Amino acid sequence: MSNIKPEDFFKNVISHSKEYGFIFQSSEIYDGLSAVYDYGQLGTELKKNIRDYWWKAMVQLNENIVGIDASIFMHPTTWKASGHVDAFNDPLIDNKDSKKRYRADVLIEEHIAKIEDKIKKEVEKAAKRFENFDEAVFISTNARVKEYQEKIDFINTRFKTALNDNNLEEVKQIIVDLEIVDPISGSRNWTDVRQFNLMFSTSMGSVSEDANTIYLRPETAQGIFVNYLNVQKTGRMKIPFGIAQTGKAFRNEIVARQFIFRMREFEQMEMQFFVRPGTEMEWYEHWKQTRLNWHLSLGLGKEKYRFHDHLKLAHYANAAADIEYEFPFGFKELEGIHSRTDFDLKQHEQFSGKKLQYFDPELNQSYVPYVVETSVGLDRLFLSILASALKEETLENGETRTVLSIPAALAPYKAAIFPLVKKDGLPELAESIMKDLKFDFNIAYDEKDTVGKRYRRQDAYGTPYCITVDHQSLEDKTVTVRHRDTMLQDRIKIDALPAFLEERVGIKSLLKTL
Incomplete structure (x- = not known):
C-alpha cells in the first residue's frame, strides 16, 4: 500500500x-x-x-x-510520593470560538511537524534534480532548509524553557507568536494555558469524602x-x-x-x-x-x-x-x-x-x-x-489480495485447516488433524466457500499456513500446506505437521533470534 x-x-x-x-x-x-x-x-x-x-x-x-x-x-x-498528585499534568488551552480543548504542547508539535514537512519536500525536490544526491550535505548547506531548521530549533528551545520554568503565559505566547489557528474554527481566539491532572479518581467505601x-x-x-x-x-x-x-x-x-x-x-x-x-x-x-x-x-x-x-x-x-x-x-x-x-x-x-x-x-x-x-x-x-x-x-492474474504479514509466532491463528470438499470423508480427516494440533497451536477450521476464498480470508486474518485436505490425503496421509507470504505450496505428511509448525510458528522461533 x-x-x-x-x-x-x-x-x-x-x-x-x-x-x-x-x-x-x-x-x-x-x-x-x-x-x-x-x-x-x-x-x-x-x-x-x-x-x-x-x-x-x-x-x-x-x-x-x-x-x-x-x-x-x-x-x-503512593501517588503523592511518586509525584503524580502534584506533577502529572498536561498544559491545556481552549479555543473560545470552537469551544474545543487542546494540549498546548501538541499544537506546537504539530506546527513544528508542518515545518519539517517543508524540509522533506525540499529534500525530495532536490533528490530528483541531482544525481549522487547527498541528503546530509544538502540539509546542512541549503539556505531555505537551514532557515526552516533554525526556526524549529528556536521554537523547541523556547518551548522547553517555558515548560521547565512552568511558565504557562510563555507557552500561550508561543502559540500566539506562531499564529497557530484552531483546526475547527480557524480562529486564534485562545484562552490562557492551565495545567490539568491526568489521573482518574474514584471513591473507596460507602461515603464519598476526600479521605476515601x-x-x-x-x-x-x-x-x-x-x-x-x-x-x-x-x-x-x-x-x-x-x-x-x-x-x-x-x-x-x-x-x-x-x-x-x-x-x-x-x-x-x-x-x-x-x-x-x-x-x-x-x-x-x-x-x-x-x-x-x-x-x-x-x-x-x-x-x-x-x-x-x-x-x-x-x-x-x-x-x-x-x-x-x-x-x-x-x-x-x-x-x-x-x-x-x-x-x-x-x-x-x-x-x-x-x-x-x-x-x-x-x-x-x-x-x-x-x-x-x-x-x-x-x-x-x-x-x-x-x-x-x-x-x-x-497478483499475476490482475486480482488483488489483502494480507496481514504478521510475524508467524504472533499470528492469532497459526494455521487453518480446509477440507477440499464437504464430503467423501474429507471433513472428518480435517477435523481429526485439527484435534491433534489444537493442543499446541491455535487452529482455525474453515469449510465454507471455495478454497481460493478461504485463502483470501485467512490472508486477511494473518494466518501463516493453510492446510488443505484432499482426496490424495486419504490415500497417502499427506496434505497441501500453503504459505501466506509467498503463496507457495508444499506437500507434507500429516504426522510431520506438528514439527513443521513448531519450527516456524512456535514462539521459540522468535526467542532464538535474540
Missing part, C-alpha cells in the same frame, strides 16, 4: 481492524466511548501472543528477573517499587535484579486520538531493574540495546526504529531515551528506557516511614538501589505490528 497517502493507509488499518475482528470501538451500540477500545476475537489472540513473547524474553530468559501482578488500586499516598479518594493507577511502575523489598527478600534476589509486570493503566487524556496509539485505558509492559548506585549508566545502555534488539527481532524493518534521547528529563531521571517507531502518522514513542536513580524508592521511604534498603554482601553495606526502567505500551506495539503487516498485493 505504498502508493496511498499515510492518512488513507491509516484509515485502512482501522477499517481492517474492525472488519476482521481485531479491534472494536467500546460501547459501539451506544455510539462509542471516546479513546476506549475493545479487542475482538483475533485482536485478543494477537495481543496475548505479543504479551507472551515479551514475558518470555524478559522473565523466562533472564534468571535475575521475576514477575509480579500488582493491584490497580493502591494506597493514595483513591486513583486508578496511571502507570504500573509504582506497584513494583512498593513491592521491591517483598520480592527481594522472598526471592532471595541479589543486585542486579529486575521485576517485570504487565497490566492496565489509566490516564484521563484530554486529547486522545490516533486510534489505539493514545487511549484512556491501556496496557503497559514494564520492567524495573535494580542496580548498585554508580552502575546505572552501564545498565541503562545495556537495556537500550537489548530492548531495541527485541523490537528488531519482530522483523518489521530496522529503518522503522530510532532512538530519541530526552533533553528535558523527568523529575526522577538522570537519563532517558525513547525507542520511536515510524507509524503511519510519523515517528512516535513506542518504548521508554529511563534511568530513574533512587528517586522512587527514597520517596516511598520518606512517605511510608519504612526502610527500603538493600544489604549488599559484597560491599558489606546497605543502600537504596538505583533503578533502570524499560516501559513499552502493549497497545502501541500491537498497532506497530498491525500497521507494518497490512499489505495489498496485485
Whole structure:
C-alpha cells in the first residue's frame, strides 16, 4: 500500500481492524466511548501472543528477573510520593470560538511537524534534480532548509524553557507568536494555558469524602517499587535484579486520538531493574540495546526504529531515551528506557516511614538501589505490528489480495485447516488433524466457500499456513500446506505437521533470534 497517502493507509488499518475482528470501538451500540477500545476475537489472540513473547524474553530468559501482578488500586499516598498528585499534568488551552480543548504542547508539535514537512519536500525536490544526491550535505548547506531548521530549533528551545520554568503565559505566547489557528474554527481566539491532572479518581467505601479518594493507577511502575523489598527478600534476589509486570493503566487524556496509539485505558509492559548506585549508566545502555534488539527481532524493518534521547528529563531521571517507531502518522514513542536513580524508592521511604534498603554482601553495606526502567505500551506495539503487516498485493492474474504479514509466532491463528470438499470423508480427516494440533497451536477450521476464498480470508486474518485436505490425503496421509507470504505450496505428511509448525510458528522461533 505504498502508493496511498499515510492518512488513507491509516484509515485502512482501522477499517481492517474492525472488519476482521481485531479491534472494536467500546460501547459501539451506544455510539462509542471516546479513546476506549475493545479487542475482538483475533485482536485478543494477537495481543496475548505479543504479551507472551515479551514475558518470555524478559522473565523466562533472564534468571535475575521475576514477575509480579500488582493491584490497580493502591494506597493514595503512593501517588503523592511518586509525584503524580502534584506533577502529572498536561498544559491545556481552549479555543473560545470552537469551544474545543487542546494540549498546548501538541499544537506546537504539530506546527513544528508542518515545518519539517517543508524540509522533506525540499529534500525530495532536490533528490530528483541531482544525481549522487547527498541528503546530509544538502540539509546542512541549503539556505531555505537551514532557515526552516533554525526556526524549529528556536521554537523547541523556547518551548522547553517555558515548560521547565512552568511558565504557562510563555507557552500561550508561543502559540500566539506562531499564529497557530484552531483546526475547527480557524480562529486564534485562545484562552490562557492551565495545567490539568491526568489521573482518574474514584471513591473507596460507602461515603464519598476526600479521605476515601483513591486513583486508578496511571502507570504500573509504582506497584513494583512498593513491592521491591517483598520480592527481594522472598526471592532471595541479589543486585542486579529486575521485576517485570504487565497490566492496565489509566490516564484521563484530554486529547486522545490516533486510534489505539493514545487511549484512556491501556496496557503497559514494564520492567524495573535494580542496580548498585554508580552502575546505572552501564545498565541503562545495556537495556537500550537489548530492548531495541527485541523490537528488531519482530522483523518489521530496522529503518522503522530510532532512538530519541530526552533533553528535558523527568523529575526522577538522570537519563532517558525513547525507542520511536515510524507509524503511519510519523515517528512516535513506542518504548521508554529511563534511568530513574533512587528517586522512587527514597520517596516511598520518606512517605511510608519504612526502610527500603538493600544489604549488599559484597560491599558489606546497605543502600537504596538505583533503578533502570524499560516501559513499552502493549497497545502501541500491537498497532506497530498491525500497521507494518497490512499489505495489498496485485497478483499475476490482475486480482488483488489483502494480507496481514504478521510475524508467524504472533499470528492469532497459526494455521487453518480446509477440507477440499464437504464430503467423501474429507471433513472428518480435517477435523481429526485439527484435534491433534489444537493442543499446541491455535487452529482455525474453515469449510465454507471455495478454497481460493478461504485463502483470501485467512490472508486477511494473518494466518501463516493453510492446510488443505484432499482426496490424495486419504490415500497417502499427506496434505497441501500453503504459505501466506509467498503463496507457495508444499506437500507434507500429516504426522510431520506438528514439527513443521513448531519450527516456524512456535514462539521459540522468535526467542532464538535474540
